[in-house]
Structure formats: structure tokens, C-alpha cells
Amino acid sequence: MKQMTIKDVQQVSLDILKDVHEFCVENSIHYSLSGGTLLGAIRHNGFIPWDDDIDIQLPRPDFECLVRSYKSAKGFKIYYHELNTCEGMTYCYARICDTLRTHVETGVLSWNTEKVGVWIDVLPCDGMPSDAKDAKKHLKHISYMVKKAYWYGIKQSSWHNIQKGVNTIAKIKFLLKKYLHI
Secondary structure (H helix, E strand, O other), X not given: OOOOOHHHHHHHHHHHHHHHHHHHHHOOOOOEEOHHHHHHHHHOOOXXXXXXXXXXXXXXXXXXXXXXXXXXXXXXXXXXXXXXXXXXXXXXXXXXXXXXXXXXXXXXXXXXXXXXXXXXXXXXXXXXOOOHXXXXXXXXXXXXXXXXXXXXXXXXXXXXXXXXXXXXXXXXXXXHHXXXXX
């Protein structure tokens, strides 16, 4: 299998984004670039030279619509834990992957129970309560959910998956996290 360059990965990511864009336009779904993708678009008129993925964000209703109805004209596959398309996935966002032309070794990520390819991240954008007390409660809940997802991911990760391409310190950290979880 041919090793991809960063430019190859960026081109595949862009192909996925174009397909998602067409789907969103046809279905009146609103999205925007986010994170490093937005920064790259503004600062570099494209990708940040070392960035290897695309991030988009959608208001929660549009996110839910996209993850439930997305059908790719080019065979891209959506992974989202509520769709049960990725066993052990603990992330609160979705990924749209090119599984037909590419394959990515995901190492310690809990996505690795599935064959995945180059992807774009699809992030929901939720609102914040305007009441200070409700906002604090909301942030506390989010913090709890992030920690729960993190430890669930550690629990789901296997030693077999961490062995590939990871240095000794990372292996020790992994074992300590597994031990602390127990």
C-alpha cells in the first residue's frame, strides 16, 4: 500500500468536504469551518501546512440532521456512536471517512475497532444557558461527560493497539491509566 504524503491526505480530506458541502446545500444544512481548518483558510488560504484533517461544526439540530441522513455520493462512511457505526467510540462528534481509497492506523484511538480512512471531524455546536447558575451546571455536566468519555476510551483501548508505533513512556502511561481505571 502506498504511503500518503500530507498533501495526499489534505486532498482526500478536501474531497470529503466537497461531498459533505454538496449534501448540506441540497438539504439546507448549515455548517462552518472550525479549529485549525478555519485558521488555515484565513491565514494560509487553504490548509495549515502540517494539518492533516478538516474540522467543521454545525448547530446541534443541523448536526443531528447530517449524522442521521448523510448519504455520500462517493461512498464515504459516517462514524458516530449514536448510530452504532463504531464499536467503542466515545467521542461526542462524528467523523466522515474515506474507507474505500485510504486506510489509517489509528493507534490508541478507540476508533480502531473499525477500518477507517482519511477523515473530517464533524462537531456539534451547542448553546449555553444565559442564566449564570444554569450555565455553571451545564459546564459541570460537560466536564463530567468529557471525563467519562476519556476513561471509557481508556477502558476500551487494548494493549495490542498501543504496541504499534508508540514509545515506552506512552506505553507506561497507558498501563497506569488502565490500572487507575480498575
